[in-house]
Amino acid sequence: MSTLPEAVRCLSLDTAAVGVTAALADRGVDAVLLKGAGLARRLGQEGHRLYVDIDLLVAPASFDLAQRALADLGCVSALPEGRPDHRSHWYERPWRLPGPLSLTVDLHRGFHGVADPEALWTGLWSSAQRIRLAGGLVTVPDEAGAALLVALHAAAPGRSDRPRADLLRAVEVFPVDTWRAAAALAARTGALASFALGLRLTPSGAALAATLALPQQGTPALWLRAHRASPAALTIAQLAELSGVVDRLRHLGPRLFPTPASMRHASPLARRGPVGLLLAHLGRLARNAGQLPAALSEVRAARRDDRG
Known part of the structure; x- marks a missing residue:
């Protein structure tokens, strides 16, 4: 209580x-x-x-x-x-x-x-x-909509344990027909890969996914988000899934160089005038560079799991 x-x-x-x-x-x-x-x-x-x-x-x-x-x-x-x-x-x-x-x-x-x-x-x-x-x-x-949202949230849990706890409970209390309707809704909304991945994060959900014959193929980016990977690893995986220079620059640009408003929102140093903003940007770039080796290792692990 x-x-x-x-x-x-x-x-x-x-x-x-x-x-x-x-x-x-x-x-x-x-x-x-x-x-x-x-x-x-x-x-x-x-x-x-x-x-x-x-x-x-x-x-x-x-x-x-x-x-x-x-x-x-x-x-x-x-x-x-x-x-x-x-x-x-x-x-x-x-x-x-x-x-x-x-x-x-x-x-x-x-x-x-x-x-x-x-x-x-x-x-x-x-x-x-x-x-x-x-x-x-x-x-x-309704119940099928709630089941869909629970599975999708489990596939993008952030740092919270609540989504997985909700999934365990939902698999326990919702009947198979509800999950079948949720899978149909996932297919209509283009969310089937995330829905299937979310279900498979727990043993009982994985058994349910097998019963529903859900697809197994996901992407490294989906796997990384579901397993709480670092933002740097997720950025790299998403970048690899884009085709074309323009799309990749649009993806990478704001991650390397956020807007001044975003920097000031996140960093007290960036609020200390133009010099503070510049120093905050330089510090951010240095941190990103330092995280790169570990992020690449995470992406390689995700690709191995995705193939398996």
Whole structure:
């Protein structure tokens, strides 16, 4: 069972989720609560599964309108001004809610591993269900949508152990037919490789993937992200998967030379005028160079595993 402060925080997040989705609806923006209390209920872990932010999915075409609505509500972007840098997933943008508590809305127009965000929105929204939460109503994915998201999150866990724990629980409680429907949704959204890889991260998930006859072939970049590789290794693997000089320069450029806004956001030194910004860039380049040998070793290991 969660402790009182954790329970209070989750209740605050639930209340905020109700308020934000209602405010978005007033502006003509539909939204789906991707995880949080909705996923906790699907997994039979209400009151036990903790969460730290509010993940809302909107239609890709509504993303900019939703951002303006959040700004009108007094929310502040947690990313540097201008275009998000490479460290921020293209499909989401975090916004800090006003108020005494530090609460964040992660506004999504897609999800990790999804090649067709519009198909994801259509698939999740068309089968979504309304649930009561904190004195209001929110829209959440159906069971198959939740299964898809759990597997995709396991394939991109960041530094958290929560995605793999959610996967273990989901494989235990969701029937095979639910996973079969989730696999079909993954195929429609171009997420089948990430879905299959996510499932195979646990023994029970791997057995389920075999039952569903999911494809085994992934990519080194997908493998590295799922296994929490270093950012440098992931960058190299992604670079190798691109074709053409222009695409590779677009990929590598912002990683080697982030925008001044991004540097100032991440580095106190970069905020100390032009000289500080230059020194921060030089220090970053030196760190990247020092990480290169280990990153190359990680990529070689990923390629061996991918072939196996």
